[in-house]
Amino acid sequence: GAVVSQHPSWVICKSGTSVKIECRSLDFQATTMFWYRQFPKQSLMLMATSNEGSKATYEQGVEKDKFLINHASLTLSTLTVTSAHPEDSSFYICSASPRIDRGYEQYFGPGTRLTVT
């Protein structure tokens, strides 16, 4: 149980276009979802936290207008990278928590590799 999927697993887009990444909790309801960014050989950096039906809370330094997060249902969150540029190329990972009082209990998706050309 506690499976989180991401789609697509990899995507290539041209500079200036937008790309959407989906994160789904397959067998549980996710009260909270998290989006991370990982550069090669570096740690996961938390970008934002979202609760179903609420606006996402972004970490300091993360452009909310560039990285649009929508947590439309208890099983789906989306991350849209708007007007992507090569520096946005990275590995994006989502996680989901079924417990609103235990956000540290997170189940992670396999990640999405974004390459902007």
Add this chain to the structure above:
Amino acid sequence: AQSVTQLDSQVPVFEEAPVELRCNYSSSVSVYLFWYVQYPNQGLQLLLKYLSGSTLVKGINGFEAEFNKSQTSFHLRKPSVHISDTAEYFCAVSVREWLKGGKLIFGQGTELSVKP
């Protein structure tokens, strides 16, 4: 501010040998500590966590870690590794104000490579 340092980026080891993956943290307040494992093409999985109580924490797959407050460390150990333990391992820290909301700070990761 909190931070996590994993001292080794790569750890090669032979099968059935013991292994220790090192993790040190920095925080001015009490911490909660986690180890995650990431197998190729899979999401991170929780190996073990320290929230309170005994400083020696046992996790899945035969791993254990010891919280050492004086040395600000949370090293991961396994007495005898298998080929299947080959993966990336991440140490993470949280603090009380973040714990409920789920905010975690991750280390850079340690690539464990088990050779036959």
